[in-house]
Amino acid sequence: MNGEYDFWLLDLDGTLVDVEWSYTRDVFDRVGDRLGREFTDQEADIIWSGLSGSRDRQLEEWGIDPQEFWTAFHDEEDPLVRAEQTYLHEDAEFVAELEFPVGLVTHCQEFLCEPVLDHLDIHDWFDARLCCTEQTGWKPDPDPVQSVMDDLGVGHNGHRGVLAGDGACDVGAAWNAGLDAIHVERVGHERRGQCVLGDYRVQSFDELF
Structure with missing residues (x-):
């Protein structure tokens, strides 16, 4: 799957990391x-x-x-x-090995996001980052996704991309921006109370590779 896409976008909380x-x-x-x-x-x-x-x-x-x-x-x-109470999911470590442009699109606010990235030493995983605000819009709005795509230089030139996240809003943002969507179910369907559809539905990123 690594070679199917020209770029990857990812959510942060609940997707790559979680908090105690x-x-x-x-x-x-x-x-x-x-x-x-x-x-x-x-x-x-x-x-x-x-x-x-x-x-x-x-x-x-x-x-x-x-x-x-x-x-x-x-x-x-x-x-x-x-930041000290945040941990990285082991299966998320594949992001460090991606050989394509990688962007972060998160609802986590910048004053919280930056210390988390510093603490986990994963800043350099991402070539572009956006912490959503009222000004940028919130997923499933495609605008923040498109903004990161533009920063990556893949916004309007036919590149094929994918967005991975743990929520329905991530899947919606991907589809609204014309991307494939990966839903990683960290909490389980019973706890969530519903199933979230996506182009890929996994419990661990390990299932993709």
Whole structure:
């Protein structure tokens, strides 16, 4: 499969890396204190992992203002602590061996993403990176994907590419940008509550090679 594509794009959290549950639980405890609402383990898991699709829509269904939540959430996240509690999936190490342009398109905010890449020493895996914002758009919007493709120099010249991620938004972003999609299912269909379709559906990147 390595030779099927001219470039690769990848998501970060839940795809290449994950965070120890104790960190996630602690953050949601502190956010809950600020909002005056407790979050169960299941609710924290749903939001952290994006199990129900749109996190903002899920928050609204629970009667929580998304802007208020994310302000509290980002205030309570400690970039250095998060980086120390983040680990690399062993099967993700193939990215270092790719001989094609590689880009990162992540919803992880830059102030959190950069320390994680530094801590895991994987900065040099990527030839271009984009941390999505309101200005860039969010996956499944193709705009952030197209932006990274442009940075890689593969935006409009017929190159064949693939985007790999752990969420339905990653698959949607790939297809909306005219790319093939790899869905890597890290949490399992039962925990997610649905199956996510993709051009490739795997539990480990090892299955691709």
